[in-house]
Every structure is written in structure tokens, then in C-alpha cells.
Amino acid sequence: MSTLKYSRQRESIKEYLNSSCEHPTADMVYMSVRQEFPNISLGTVYRNLNLLADLGEAIKITTPNGGDRFDGRTAPHYHFCCTKCGNVIDLDLKELTHVNEAANEHFDGIIESHSMMFYGTCSDCINNQ
Amino acid sequence: MSTLKYSRQRESIKEYLNSSCEHPTADMVYMSVRQEFPNISLGTVYRNLNLLADLGEAIKITTPNGGDRFDGRTAPHYHFCCTKCGNVIDLDLKELTHVNEAANEHFDGIIESHSMMFYGTCSDCINNQ
DNA sequence: CTTTTTGCAAATCGTTTGCATGGAC
DNA sequence: GTCCATGCAAACGATTTGCAAAAAG
Numbered sequence: 001m002s003t004l005k006y007s008r009q010r011e012s013i014k015e016y017l018n019s020s021c022e023h024p025t026a027d028m029v030y031m032s033v034r035q036e037f038p039n040i041s042l043g044t045v046y047r048n049l050n051l052l053a054d055l056g057e058a059i060k061i062t063t064p065n066g067g068d069r070f071d072g073r074t075a076p077h078y079h080f081c082c083t084k085c086g087n088v089i090d091l092d093l094k095e096l097t098h099v100n101e102a103a104n105e106h107f108d109g110i111i112e113s114h115s116m117m118f119y120g121t122c123s124d125c126i127n128n129q
Numbered sequence: 130m131s132t133l134k135y136s137r138q139r140e141s142i143k144e145y146l147n148s149s150c151e152h153p154t155a156d157m158v159y160m161s162v163r164q165e166f167p168n169i170s171l172g173t174v175y176r177n178l179n180l181l182a183d184l185g186e187a188i189k190i191t192t193p194n195g196g197d198r199f200d201g202r203t204a205p206h207y208h209f210c211c212t213k214c215g216n217v218i219d220l221d222l223k224e225l226t227h228v229n230e231a232a233n234e235h236f237d238g239i240i241e242s243h244s245m246m247f248y249g250t251c252s253d254c255i256n257n258q
Numbered sequence: 259c260t261t262t263t264t265g266c267a268a269a270t271c272g273t274t275t276g277c278a279t280g281g282a283c
Numbered sequence: 284g285t286c287c288a289t290g291c292a293a294a295c296g297a298t299t300t301g302c303a304a305a306a307a308g
Contacts, residue, residue: 269298
């Protein structure tokens with residue numbers, strides 16, 4: 001195991017992630033952080049996003065289209081993913097403990113709390129035709 | 130719009146999908162169907178899997194690691210994905226209508242029925258250390 | 259001075275696509 | 284004969300990796 005060293009790039013990535021509500025892709029993070037560090041590479045962005053996710057300082061969200069999304073909000077909450085536009089939206093529900101209980105009656109694995117992902121159509125995609 | 134024509138390859142893919150309970154990846158379908166059609170190409174497998182999904186005769190399941198999974202069982206049911214081994218398992222819960230109702234109180238998109246995905250650790254990965 | 263992190267480019271993985279040929283109708 | 288489906292190989296997009304140079308400690 002290696003000791004973590006400070007890096008200004010990682011700090012900038014973390015800061016952007018915490019200030020953004022849009023669950024950015026790695027490329028969106030790259031575009032934004034490049035304003036402060038014009039020479040930063042996409043590889044460095046990926047390395048740091050994965051590192052932050054491993055450290056529990058960010059959440060990596062798998063989506064069906066257009067790449068994974070990242071979330072700097074680590075307090076437990078649910079996510080919804082629009083299958084039309086691909087956007088990810090926070091769902092501020094109370095914890096769905098009864099769902100896990102119901103699942104465990106029929107299933108002997110362990111369901112991770114707040115892990116479940118909802119899919120459907122977001123309000124923007126409903127309105128814009 | 131084009132008219133669908135019969136193909137023995139597509140029929141074989143559909144048959145394998147219906148007989149399998151393991152939510153195979155495109156590559157697993159390829160390996161299996163190749164026993165009957167040694168010259169079938171991976172591109173054809175992908176084209177047919179996507180076609181079947183579009184026709185509603187199969188379900189395409191996005192997973193965090195190792196590629197998408199496909200399911201020939203089209204009757205509504207939930208899925209669990211093990212974040213350790215990547216396997217997808219059917220969850221035979223009653224429909225979680227109260228979850229959708231709870232979500233709709235805080236959210237004005239449309240959550241697709243039976244769309245949600247649960248994540249965690251499957252029993253195999255718990256037992257095998 | 260040692261170890262971690264970076265930038266860069268090449269590699270990898272899953273998936274899609276263009277095109278000429280073969281099969282369905 | 285007309286389209287649709289196939290096999291093949293090349294292209295693609297997202298992500299990871301190897302490596303020498305730069306930064307942190």
C-alpha cells in the first residue's frame with residue numbers, strides 16, 4: 001500500500017465535483033478542470049475520479065449510455081437515470097428499508113443500502129416532446 | 130421502416146436466451162451459438178440482441194463491469210447485480226408500487242415499472258471469502 | 259533522495275458500422 | 284428480382300495503462 005500525496009489537480013477535481021449538481025461525466029470534469037490546469041490530461045482525471053471513488057469521497061454511477069457519472073455528494077441518497085437523455089438526478093427518498101427486507105425474503109445476498117438505481121423518463125424529456 | 134425476415138441465427142440466439150438463466154453477455158451468447166453456427170460473427174450476435182431488445186423480446190441490462198447482460202425472460206421482474214463478481218440475478222419481488230409512489234412525491238419524471246436495479250454482494254461472493 | 263503523481267500516447271475492451279455476399283420471400 | 288441479414292474487418296467511444304519527467308514529502 002502506498003501513502004497518498006497531495007496534488008493540486010486532485011483538489012481541483014474534488015472541488016468541482018462538490019460544487020456540481022449535474023453528476024458530470026469524466027469528460028465534463030476534464031473540460032472544467034482544464035480551465036485551471038490547461039495541461040491536465042484525461043488520464044489524470046480518470047485516475048483521480050477512481051481514486052476518490054475508492055476512498056469513498058465520490059460515487060461512481062454506471063449509466064446505459066454515454067459513460068459513467070460521478071457524484072461528490074457522498075451522503076446516502078438514491079439516483080434516477082433518464083433513459084432518453086442519460087441525465088442522472090438525485091432522488092431524495094427516505095431509506096427504502098422495507099424493500100431490502102422484502103428482497104431478503106427471497107434472496108440470500110446482501111443488498112447495499114441506497115445502491116438501487118431507478119430508470120425512466122425525466123420531466124425535461126416528457127415536456128420537450 | 131424495414132420488414133423483418135426470418136434468420137436461423139436469430140432463432141438460435143433467441144432460443145439460447147430463453148433457455149439460459151444466467152443473464153449472458155453478448156460474448157457468452159456468441160460462444161454458445163457458435164456451436165450450431167461456427168461461422169457466426171460477433172457483430173451478428175450484437176445486431177440480433179439489440180434487435181430482440183428493441184422488439185421487446187429480450188431485456189438489455191447495463192452493468193458496471195464486463196459488458197451488458199441480456200435476458201430472454203420478458204415477464205416483469207427485478208434484477209440484482211453483484212458488484213464483486215458482476216453476475217446478475219433475478220429478484221422475484223411483488224411490484225414495488227409504493228416505491229414509485231414515494232418517489233413521485235418528490236420527483237416529476239416517470240419511473241419505469243420494474244426498471245430498478247439493486248446492487249450488492251451475492252451469496253456466492255459472501256461464502257467464497 | 260524516495261515515492262507518488264503527472265502528461266502523453268498507446269493499448270484495451272465492449273460495441274457498432276460499412277460493405278460486399280448470401281439468404282429470405 | 285428485391286430487400287434484409289450475414290460475415291468480416293475496420294472504426295468507435297469510454298476507459299486504462301506504461302513510461303519518463305515533474306512534484307510532494
